[in-house]
Amino acid sequence: MRIQVNGEPRVVAAATVLALVEELGLDVRKVAVERNLEIVPRSLHAGTPIADGDRIEVVQFVGGG
């Protein structure tokens, strides 16, 4: 599937948000995910499908003031 993750095009095999986070090598407990401008709550990661053309944002806390 061709999707966009954090602004960059990417071809992924993952069929769900949870699978995508795992495919990206990230710890699901430490990130938040937005799919097409809608937040996907952690509890719904496993049940939320990834579709061709999706725009995904994966964010985390970093240092800031």
Added chain:
Amino acid sequence: MTDAQDTWTVAGRTFSSRLIVGTGKYADYAQNAAAAEAAGAEIVTVALRRVNLSDPTQPMLVDHVKPERFTFLPNTAGCFTGEDAVRTLRLAREAGGWGLVKLEVLSDTAHLYPDMVETLRALDLLVKDGFDVMVYCTDDVVMAKRLEEAGAAAIMPAAAPIGSGLGIQNRVNIRLIVEQAKVPVLVDAGVGTASDATIAMELGCDAVLMNTAIAGAKDPIRMAHAMKHAVIAGREAYLAGRMPKRMYASASSPMAGLI
């Protein structure tokens, strides 16, 4: 000795430490965590950014500055519109699981003063969405009142531009904001050294928020320690009630019994 009962409360959460520290600009997250410990901080501000997908193994803030140890206060640094700020904080709430946040809607990168019209609009959106919002603002007394009326959980005027270290530029305004507010008032931004933090507390602020003053010091850990004491000193002096100022001298030793 600080009174153990001297706490402050924001949005139903009670804290003993009156020093909130940022987590930006440190050499690394380990130094960052050590500085937050040395500051005695209970709250740290954090930013929300895209994960670096090219290297998912790089160090993460939460592995060093742990959310079990500190209350995270997510910010909206880098947001220039109300919509950006709301989007960021919704993601932060999902990442952290709570709704206590710091709203800052910036205007111009040269001075990083907040756009208060956008800030007020964003505050309204966030309050309706159930957030407890601590608001970075200018030291405008009237605008501070507006923010409180719009449901701000805390008023956080800049003492001087973010990262400038210039100290409190307008003590009168900070004091007026403190006197009128029924929610906590924190000086946020502009503190440069320990005496600045003390002055903020002497003016009656409930707490002080700083980042660069600690991270930008030659020895950040030592400065964090200094700031901890500066905030305690200022708070104690405020509670003690300072002596009145007078124009002329008043001898401390008795005149009677002079030889």
